[in-house]
C-alpha cells in the first residue's frame with residue numbers, strides 16, 4: 318500500500334510552487350521511513366525547477382537537504398530504529414556493484430545513481446519526489462545518521478551544500494599550510510569557508526558582493542577579495558593552492574586560474590548552464606588544473622556529518638514556512654540570502 322502525503326512542488330518550469338499530493342512507497346525489507354522536519358533550498362533546486370539543464374520532469378517536488386526522524390523500518394533494517402534522527406541528501410539509490418559503487422562513489426554509479434528528486438523511480442515509476450514533503454522512504458544504505466548535538470534546521474544544508482564542498486576540500490587536501498580560495502559566497506560557499514577553516518587551511522574569500530567582504534571574517538575567512546577590484550585580484554596572483562568555485566552562473570574562469578600557485582587547482586562545483594572557456598596559457602603556466610567535483614558518496618557524507626558534529630559546524634540559515642517557498646526562490650535567484658533558506662517542513666502537516 319503506497320502512502321499519500323502532502324508536498325510542495327511545481328507543475329512546470331514557469332508555474333509557482335503549490336500544494337501537491339504525492340505517493341511514498343510501502344516499506345521494503347531494507348527501507349527506512351522518516352517524517353521530514355527540515356529541508357534546505359539549494360540553487361540546484363532552482364536550476365531543476367527552471368529546467369536549466371534540460372531533462373526536468375513535472376510535476377516536480379524539489380528538496381535534497383532533508384533532516385527528519387525515523388517513523389518506521391522494514392523487517393531487515395539493522396542500522397536505524399524508530400525515533401532516530403536521520404537525513405537524506407542527493408543520493409537515494411545506486412547499483413551497488415560497479416567500480417564506482419565499490420569505491421563508495423555512488424554519485425558516479427555506472428548505471429546512474431538515483432537522486433532524491435527528479436530521477437527515475439525504480440519502485441513507483443515516474444520520477445522521485447524530494448524533501449519539500451511530509452516524509453521520505455529509502456533504503457537504509459542511503460539514509461544518514463544525524464548527529465545529536467547539531468541544530469537540526471541549520472544542519473539540513475550540510476546534506477548537499479556541506480558534502481559538495483567537503484569532498485573536494487578533502488580530495489585536494491585542504492589543511493594546515495594550504496591556502497584555500499572560496500569563490501561565490503552563497504549556500505555552498507559559506508559552508509566551504511567554515512569547513513576549510515576547521516580543516517586548518519588559510520581561507521581567502523573571493524566574492525562579487527561588498528557586503529560579504531565584511532562578513533567573511535565572521536564566517537572564518539582570513540582574508541577577502543572583492544573580485545570586481547583588479548588591484549585586489551592582482552595582489553593574490555599565484556598565491557592560492559585550491560579554489561572551490563561555487564558560482565551558479567556563467568563567469569570568466571581565467572582570472573581565477575591566474576590566482577593559483579604552482580600545481581594549484583580550481584575545482585568547479587557550481588553548475589553554470591553554459592560551457593566555460595579556459596585559456597591555454599592560464600593552465601600551462603604553473604601546471605595548473607581546472608577540475609570538477611559532484612557531491613560525495615554516502616560513506617563520505619556520513620564522515621562529513623561527523624566532522625561537523627565534532628566542530629559544531631552548521632549553515633547560517635533563514636528559516637521559512639512552506640508558504641514562503643515561492644518568495645524564497647525569487648530571493649535566491651537575486652542572490653538575496655545569507656546564506657541558506659531552510660523550510661520548516663513539520664508545519665506542512
Ligand code: NAP
Nearest residue numbers: 360361501502503504505524525526565566587588611612
Ligand atoms: P547560491 O546560494 O545562489 O550561491 C551562488 C553564489 O555565486 C552567489 O551567492 C554569488 O556569490 C555567486 N554568483 C551568483 N551569480 C553570479 C554571477 N552571475 N557572477 C558572479 N558570481 C555569482 O547557490 P548555491 O546553492 O551555493 O549553489 C551554487 C552552485 O553550485 C549552483 O550552480 C548549484 O546548482 C551548484 N551545486 C553543485 C553541486 C555539485 O555537486 N557539484 C551540489 C550543489 C549545488 P558572491 O555574492 O559571493 O559573488
Ligand code: ZN
Nearest residue numbers: 359361477478
Ligand atoms: Zn544541492
